[in-house]
Amino acid sequence: MSYLFPTYSRWEVEPEHAEGSIIIDKHGKRYLDFTSGIGVCNLGHRPVSVQEAITSQLSRYWHVSNLFIQEEQENAARRLAESAEMDCVFFANSGAEANEAAIKLARKATGKKKIITFENSFHGRTFAAMSATGQDKIKTGYGQMLETFIYLPFNNIEAIKKELDDETAAVMLEIVQGEGGIYIGEHAFLNEVNKLCKEKGALLIIDEIQTGIGRTGKPFAFQHFQLTPDIVTSAKGLGSGLPIGAVIGKKELAHFFGPGSHGSTFGGNPLAIAAATATMETIFQTEFLEEVRKKSSYLFELICMELKKIPDIMDIRQLGMMIGIETSIELPILLKELRNHGLLALPAGMNVLRLLPPLTVTIDEIDEAIDIVQSVIKKFSQAAV
Ligand SMILES: Cc1ncc(COP(=O)(O)O)c(C=O)c1O
Numbered sequence: 001m002s003y004l005f006p007t008y009s010r011w012e013v014e015p016e017h018a019e020g021s022i023i024i025d026k027h028g029k030r031y032l033d034f035t036s037g038i039g040v041c042n043l044g045h046r047p048v049s050v051q052e053a054i055t056s057q058l059s060r061y062w063h064v065s066n067l068f069i070q071e072e073q074e075n076a077a078r079r080l081a082e083s084a085e086m087d088c089v090f091f092a093n094s095g096a097e098a099n100e101a102a103i104k105l106a107r108k109a110t111g112k113k114k115i116i117t118f119e120n121s122f123h124g125r126t127f128a129a130m131s132a133t134g135q136d137k138i139k140t141g142y143g144q145m146l147e148t149f150i151y152l153p154f155n156n157i158e159a160i161k162k163e164l165d166d167e168t169a170a171v172m173l174e175i176v177q178g179e180g181g182i183y184i185g186e187h188a189f190l191n192e193v194n195k196l197c198k199e200k201g202a203l204l205i206i207d208e209i210q211t212g213i214g215r216t217g218k219p220f221a222f223q224h225f226q227l228t229p230d231i232v233t234s235a236k237g238l239g240s241g242l243p244i245g246a247v248i249g250k251k252e253l254a255h256f257f258g259p260g261s262h263g264s265t266f267g268g269n270p271l272a273i274a275a276a277t278a279t280m281e282t283i284f285q286t287e288f289l290e291e292v293r294k295k296s297s298y299l300f301e302l303i304c305m306e307l308k309k310i311p312d313i314m315d316i317r318q319l320g321m322m323i324g325i326e327t328s329i330e331l332p333i334l335l336k337e338l339r340n341h342g343l344l345a346l347p348a349g350m351n352v353l354r355l356l357p358p359l360t361v362t363i364d365e366i367d368e369a370i371d372i373v374q375s376v377i378k379k380f381s382q383a384a385v
Pocket of ligand 1: 094095096097099122123124125174178179207208209210211235236
């Protein structure tokens, strides 16, 4: 019997060692990791620059508390704010905590209660982040949710026009709904939301927890569009695997988060900050992101070429290194068979195979992974005929 609460259905794989895009298990079996620790290890496993930054900080101090000035925390906040073209940062420890803080900030800054989120969205597991989430399966059994949230269909301009009014504190959305099934926000819809928020005085909160830190080929996914968010939340890839989350906001919001108004004992921990600083240093380089966009296009074209004609494939969606393959093959069985063939991949929504390779993945690794995907899917498709 396990002493862990069974909140996760765990795979049969027990890692022994990991480097780059590869995980080796206790039995010496090699896996190509196209999960990146669920969108976290954007630089692959154990990138040297991050390892060195953490080690160097370890030899100085690793916790003092936020009562102290810490130059590294200031620098990390500046780097993060600049990359999002914003002004202020609050450091938390996870995505849900970052969203929780963003929700509090929006309610305090506007003095209003109503926050619009979207069906199929995912914003985390704390009570407010869970309430914000537009998926019933996440909320089952927990009783009444916070009444703050109204859920609208994603990419539906008419619905947002009808609902976004003077009473609205904020609209909160993902540019690509990751957990929900890799549904990508449409240009016209996102622009309309942006415009309506300005007209009605509502804040635009963009949840970049899965899409940010280079995952889509830009520092943040909203930068593919002409959007001007008031608050952006980040986590996952920010610390390359060390726990860190962040709320990034406009300077007009700063005074609503004055001393004592919000906090976190561990938020902005020196080791997590060292990891985040080293991560941003690499990922926010123009050439690095260009390379990510090139490899993403290669990956998408290859997947389309290999899979589009298979009847069990209904749709293929992609923004950068976020890929969703909608399929009629039962997901747990498909994922297990991919693992048997040495490829780790994720589910999303009800019927979407999700690939989140490290941004450092090589062309050879992409070829190897897609070869496995197409041969396994073809095998299932033929068996069904
Ligand atoms: C878009 C989005 N928001 C929030 C979260 C929650 O982040 P965390 O698990 O770090 O609390 C996730 C996690 O998958 C996410 O994808």
